[in-house]
Amino acid sequence: MGLGEKEEETQQNETPPSSNLRYNSPLVQISLIGLVCFCCPGMFNALSGMGGGGQVDPTAANNANTALYTTFSVFGVLGGGIYNVLGPQLTLFSGCSTYVLYVGAFLYYNHHHSQVFAIIAGAILGVGAGLLWAGQGAIVTSYPDAPRKGTYFSLFWSIFNLGGVIGGFIPFILNYNQSEASSVSDGTYIAFMCFMSVGTVLALSILPPRRVVRPDGTRPSNVKYNSVTKEGMEILKLFLNWKMLMIVPASWASNFFYSYQFNNVNGLMFNLRTRGLNNVFYWGAQMLGSVAIGYVLDFSFASRRTRGFVGIGIVAVLGTAIWGGGLANQLNYTFDNKPVKLDFKDSGNDYAGPFVLYFSYGLLDAMFQSMIYWVIGALADDSETLSRYSGFYKGVQSAGSAVAWQVDTHTTPLLNQLIVNWALTTISYPLLAALVALAVKDGDKIDEEGANGAKPPSAPVFVDESNGTGIELGKSL
Template structure:
């Protein structure tokens, strides 16, 4: 629909595309002119709602701590299996995505969430931990495909001036799924004032919503049919064979070594979930209070993502200035928020938490609640900043697929380690300290990217032959004159 977010005015369009096929036709409802299905923003919305229904429901379950189970050991082992396979496949998922396409990746990826949700329902009755752990491992493979496809679309479909807003919009819709998902167990368990597992109906509801996401993924168009907000077609490099794609992975790592500075940030970007969900929310609160915390956590993720997406695209400031300003804010937030988490952690450990069953009616609940809200805000801006930095480095969808694979693979390697540490009952304080240290160090490592590598525009054309990969930078002034 015509709106100011993002502003796709006719004056910005430099290419006129006459509707010829059904997906190119726009629909008018009253005064509102809807974008055609092949518009990049519409395609982003579709991907966002697939993630709303699939990973969003997974996040809602994870946010309860122990995926809604009282004993988190099996879930921790399943999570370890999940992130091990995620890390292994994720690093090469960009190559897979370039071979089979984003549509197939999104569809295949969404299936794993349904199997995992079903395994939790099965576990509630049979205590079949083997099936749950297998489902976790399978989900890792599927999630690697889904998130790589999502990353390609979110980072390559918008023009440079709207990348932050696309990221913010996606993150808001995606986390809205977690909010609604968190409301389900809150409504169904609101009368349960003690620690315990969620009801069967909770898992069944999640399973139904995830299946709807699988169906929705089939609506996604292939990138060759999609146009940018300025009317120009999405530039897609012709798919080559498996051997060539694997060689491309090696060549990109060799030619674009600057991406290595972001690897610590990728590694840390899911590390904090274990502490937040299991060692804070699950450890301290009863089931209905955990559900309420979950709703607040994901709600404020939406707010944080939207504000970040708007501010990071402010055209009054150069893109490098925005990158530096965002870095300063996130670095300060790292020490403020996690400093308060440290103060909170001094009050309990794995032994004493068994005696804690905090309810939202207790007087000291508010300070823990506020901290959990800021955990959610921090998560949204940290993750959005990761994606924005990658999107600011290149506009080439082929390369972005590889970068997205690096992000998800390395991110999952970190998550596999910390979930395993939690399953081995590492002290809560140790997990918090590792989280805080990794986040701070990762931001220091990304200084060369944020402070020196980011430019106002990055236009690339990709040329290949059998032996070499040549990336030619186009003059920034010429690119800006062409409307990029």
């Protein structure tokens, strides 16, 4: 079937499957995309969390990340349309393959100290990450049925961040006896590359939405893949979509704080082996945070909007407390008055407070991003629309990240960085609450407005010639 053609088969409710452990169930497919992200961005996060990409001087990593997130900001937005044209397998495979190249560039940098390869690899990874995360967003927001979107996202986020936990152990173990003056060993980079190669191959196991069957017998989408022209037009409409505009501050903030937390908290306050150990708990906290907020957003109240308001309120209160603790910690040091490096074995009580703060940053990150994905998933139910919404979110997020890494490269005062991060997240909460009030329906009903804010035309009807009944495509979706 060619591009742009509708799948001319009836999408009736099928007999509900007997098991959630089928290969074509949302549970298995969400688990598989979680494993893909465990191997690729999960390991990337573990490396980034070391500060400076594992290097003593963070300049090369900051410049590579700026290139990465610049291209990511473009292909994050375009990624949803590319996903709708190419489908999940080719989109995800192409995206994952770029992670191996990026880590290979830092292996090269360990011996030749030339930033050029790292920056080029970063730019290429930005393209690949845009494809991967647009596909991931479409899958985790559209494959589950509406009552379980928060829970399934928590499952994905937990598996994905287990990659950060395992990835944190790799530099901790392999660099346990390294001096503070050392960068991470070659073996660390090679181990990350092996995991990423496995994830690239595993991406081919993801099924397209038309082949996924939910527990109630429905499928995520009745559309196969669109033309490039249509996708281009639909992507442009996102910039006039009031729902997407209300998500912009949260999108911009959601990765903006990474450069501050990785380089200027973990990187400045702790020695090499302790940074690896801290990352184990940072990404472990992400697993706890996603499960906790997922439960609130799916099970706490009967009303879907009430669950949204309560979830946003919890994240807002917790975020205020954690950033307040970060402010108290940041008043103790600056770039010109750097702290004595802490070690988990030798620093005693001095280590406990900063460790708890860094752990809490991971907890907040997961809850904040899970909340945003839940809101996006509540705005539509089909893979086609949600792939665009998710791509827009990742594009804006990445534009913020590109700016953040350069903010750190130019040694912006640490207190200023913290205040900006705190302000960006705080601005997001009332806007997300307003979006829930205006666009999220109670119960499990999805607002079926299209990407441009207009009601879609009536779905086409195909006649089942065996009994003469008409089937409205998408009725059960």
